[in-house]
Amino acid sequence: MRTQLNVFFLLVCSLGLAQNSISGKISDFNTNEIIGWADIILLKDDKVVLNTISKDDGHYELTGIDNGTYTLKVNYLGYQDFTVPVSLSGNSKRELDIKLKSNRELLGEVVLTAERTTIEFKSDKRVVNIGRDLLAAGASTENILRQIPSVDVDISGNVSLRNDNNVIIMIDGKRSTLSSADIIAQVPSNLIKQIEVITNPSAKYDAEGVSGLINIITRRPRMNGGNFSVNAGIGEQDRYHFTPSGNYRSGKFNFYVNYNLRFPYFGSSVNTLRQTTDEIIEQQTGTEFENARVNYLKSGVDIFIDSTNTLSFSGIYARNVHSLTDETATRIEELATGTERMIMFNSENMHIHVSKELNANYRKEFNGRNHYLEADINLANFPNTFQIDQREVEAGQADFIIDDSQRRENTITTLSADYHRKNKKGNTLETGLKAEFKNLDNFQDRTEQSETITVIEDNFLYEDRVLAAYVVYEHTFKKLSLKGGLRLEDYRIDLNSNDVETFDDSYTNLFPSFSLSYKVKENEFSANYTRRISRPGIFSLNPFTVEQGNLNRRRGNPFLRPSFANKVELNYNRKFKKINLNASAFYSQIDDVIQFIFIREGDFIINTFDNIGTSRQYGIELFSRINWSKWWSSNLSMNYYFSDFETQQFANTHTFSQQYRLQNDFRFAKSWSVQLNGNLNPRRQNLQQEIQTNYRLDLAVSKRILKNKGQLILRINDIFNTSEFDVERNLNDLSERTFRKPFSRYAYLTMRYNFSFGQNNQQNRLRKQRRYNSGNVD
Template sequence: MKHLFLSILLFTSAISMAFTDPVGKISGSVIDQELNEPIPYATIIINDMEGNLVTGITSGDDGTFLIENVKAGDYVFKVQFIGYKTFSKEIQISRNSTNIEIGQIKLEPNIAMLDETVVIAERTTIEQRVDRKVINIGKDLMTTGSSASEIMVNIPSVNVDQDGNISLRGNSNVRILVDGKPTNMDPAQLLKQIPSTSIKSIELITNPSAKYNPEGMSGIINIVLHKNANQGFNGNLNTGVTFGENTRFNGTLDMNYRKGKFNIYTNLGTNVGPRENGGTLGLPEQNIEQVFSVANERTSYLYKVGVDFYLDKKNTMSFYTNQGRFSGGPDGFISVTDFDNPSMDLTQLLDINMDNRNSAYNFLYDHDFEKAGHDIQFELDYNDFEEEENTSIDFRDTELDFIPYKDFVLQNRQNFTGNIDYINPLSDVSKLEMGAEVRLLDTDNDYETTNPDFFDSDYQYNRDIYSFYTTFGQTFEKWSYQLGARLEKFNVDAIYNGNLVYEDDYFTLYPSGFISYTPGEKNSYQLSYSRRVDRPGFGQVNPIREVASPRLTVAGNPELRPQFTNSIELNYTRKLGKKGSLTSGVFYRRTQDEINQVFTTEENDPGSIFLTYDNFDSNDSYGAEFSANYKFTDWWSTNTGLELYGQTLKGVAGNEFIEIDNKAYTFRTNHNLKATEALTFSLFGFYRSKSQDLQLDIKPMYFMNLGARYSFLEDNKATLSLNFNDVFDTQEFRVEDGRPFEQTGRFKGETQTVYLGFSYRFGGGKNKALKRKSRDNDESGGGGVF
């Protein structure tokens, strides 16, 4: 009986193995046929015999590649890279041939393409990766406006308010990174300074793994700037002019020179010109109306210079610096009319001049081990931000005894980051990652005023974070998973006028998990979880009072505690062959110790409001997203999305605790119509439903943009673009039913504009340069009002 049982067991196992589909892997390396040098980041494509994409990857820094978990079958193997002829070969994965070694692939330069450099796609594409959504910016979005802030309106899941503040999935607690690195600038101001033509792609990371810093309730938005890194000397010139109530100019120049082991590159950008903002705010119960008109002057410069040094096939060193300069600020008036008591009327004149400098320096050392994918990186990053803000306030048309005054603010933030990251593919189906990081932030805010109701003050905010993370993942035939955890030690102290007003010191664990299921080539599912934190931003903890308007005073709360969020989301992607793809997802977030606004009335003036911040109990947020990237015909394609959000808001208004159940949705659709090979038209439509925050009920907003692009010269090296934004002049911010007392308002920016752009690419090249890991930061953009 024992032998019979063993025989049956062995026979059953043999039958099971015989009927189990084998899984194979494909490996090799890519080099330049003439130079005999590795080609990093070449595109490796595996198609079925009908031409449908099965899987793909890019070659590593040393030109090697390894594709695992390929099902049995016949495939077409392709290798592509700009400036080279495509390599193609038919391969077969079978039970007798599961390990396909392609060997060394020598790509032949394509003489007809040697003049091409970094080619910008005609239309924007959306790529759904395991941990993020990547929006590759095409010429259709690059020509919508002069700055990153104007491009953001077109990005799925992202909303921009009348002041340029960004929210992701209906939540403003989002981290903004540039090239994977934090900056010390206010996010709204940063986005207005980055020229639209400098942006290569925008990454939305809504549920980051433990590998990433845990800040940001709703996730991370990473803006990737162009980095030309091809062989030889080449570059891109992009420039544009915006015509509206004012004229604005933006332009960028990307250049690089690469030869042998050196690559030197630079990106220069500028954004110049004023922008008008105006509106009214009424208080029906007090019979008061406020009217304001402000021109925001802006002159900004952004440049990036870097060098990569390829020591050998296994070792690379890289250094770059980002430098930003800005000068300008709002200049205008706020007029208050009290219809019941004209003696309370006044007009406030304001003139704010800001000059800031933002400097970032980065060093990276990368070492590849013998095994493909086995890698270690060491990185240092230093960021220094300085800003001088001079404000002049004067009063006219009033019987009140207000006197003119001036405010002088000097702000300095220094942020140092050092980290080490290690990746080890333990086997064909498993991978281990681990790393450590230190982040040191020192902030000093010096305030001087001639206002007799306030006094000079100094506020220092210092924060140290030490962290360690590890993740482990495995991939099977249809399933894959990744588990991770990040341990952080956090220390902070706040000093106000020489006195310690707040300090905290604690350890926190941030777990994360991902599960993916791919039943076939066309369908994929992903379930993810992460724990995240939002630490108070500088403006939310800065106790120095700011007079935002004659009826509103703002100050931070230095005793604010961090808010912690548990986030879970489920995503589904359906590939439609060469036509495009459909994506959908649902998410839920529970936040503890939520940071929110507190609106109270002033004791000596019930018609005036004091705004600060405090911690409240839990907050629930949830939502669903649907998007389609589809090509109807050879001449008509679309990116269309619908986003539904809901959240519970808790705070104080009018000295009373309130709870708001906010529900809203956003619909946006972008269509590209190709008239000829050289001429393309575009149409963009946007609608955002009514919504609520603690202070106001916000009415719906909608608008439409039209655009055209024409490419010319040899190989379409030059492009002329024309865009008509807000065709029907409907893009405005309207509010009603305010708290702590009723308010009605209409705010209108300079939205109806015509943008004329020109781009030209020159030079020739092929190989791309070193990639870096995206970094996060913990400083919220919250605080303040305008």
């Protein structure tokens, strides 16, 4: 009897502790060629239970699986996803050999896909997957950013996030010393794959950037064989672009190259009326953006050492050259005497912005994409040259001539290592180290000539370094996920002006982050907190004066202090049958706010920076995607932003702004599509200025051609020519109104064509080899 009980007990235990396994081989459906490094994922109720990757010989194995019903999913770049249900019980050992079909089996050839841009709302960021629509059809990156919820670009190309300019823009996760306007001018829009908008970054990300981060991710194709595309366009006002790109992957090597040649154009007319207690100034300015040429080249190689080790090298060279020509007529009325003066002002500014980067990356995967170690080295150099020639002519006065030459040599060296592990239960551990070193050498040679000659030579040196470490842990329950992290950053900065140390500082700070998300049916709630810092940047610290016409100047403030922010955000997502809804609310308290301000110095308005006190920023954002029918869908966003300042510098301490955007997509038949976008920015109040309502409407029509391998797109920007910048400022005893009208309405025609080679030839050779081995030779 005891023996029978023991046998029964062991039998029950063996059933309760049943450990099943799945194994097999991954190969090509047509050629039977083995496929190494494919992702094999075991799912239960849409949650990852186990995952691995196939070895070099195509074999895979998943062990230690509990009894139950699962879904096995296999994917590999260039092939269609494969899924199959699997039921396991009683220590079963399932053998599943899987054959993957190439995407070319589905498409016939490489065709244009992902026509629509999509937006994914996650607990801590928004991921914008750039499609082949109006957003990328020969448009600038500026036009793409304008369509993204929470992001705005002003008439000068400066980027803001939630109505705050204190945002960090990265390219493929790398920082730049260029201004936001120069960054988005260099990166071609049709080479952008994704844009991540991270409003409340976790401790994994750099702590800098009070309003958040914008990460622009460029395309890096890895399809098998040769895959290339050509994108070219022509538009009014001498706008052109030509973009060939592609890759060739064979065996353990993948080579890719992206190139863009672009001739942009920007011009505007400006009318200014300024009044003080002494005089009235009327000014008319015409600005031409001439001789503009942007070259962008990115190339690299991926070396797949084996199924778990990948080594990548890449390089970028970008050159943005343009000249700005201003012709200004200024009438000055002296109120005390009633006399008038006329001043003619001409300015020619030549800018050369160059970016050179080298990157090396190593990735070791231990158990597929859920467990890896990654190390990265990035070397970046940004030499820039500015030549400014100005002449001011007034009757009865000697001409006033300025010859201003500035040279900047910026370098950034970044070293980083990141470790990521996600276990069977969905719990994730992330940790990493980073070191970043920045250097700026800025030299100014300025000559001012009137009745006398004044020569000014200045040299400004900037050095900083950041040493950082972080740890982030996420624990997942059935419907609840908790995520906490801590980041340590040690910072040092040294400033020297004309070989005299003007400022140095060092400090160490901790930056915690915490978030939770809860899912119930089609509803998802999330909340997160993070601490951020805004360190004075190179441009805000540089004390050199730069003329902006003969009424305005810009200079930095080398004595700025860092500002710190505590941020809280709430998010809600809901999916209905035809509507996706997202709502966000946020609150931030920022101490020692770094603010772009205007001050009066004699006859000039100086644009500079200062720490102005404490601010509280809060707002609400609403976004919805509506599928009205099979042929019509819309994206609608509405944003409301508020700020309260504790400061004695300004009479106005409350600001408010709002944004409305509507994007409509229409599909007619199988090959025609239309997109109509509208932007509205109603009148908004800032600390020192009031900006009037601004709105615009853009239209694009596309037609697929050449068996879906090509596409023609006609885009018309600012159909009704309504885009403008109308602003009023009041500074003590000075009031000013400026009206700027850009040449924003133009038509642009783009053609795309994709083609491929290599894979089919390779498949034919493999088929012949199999027939030869079996004795069947043609």
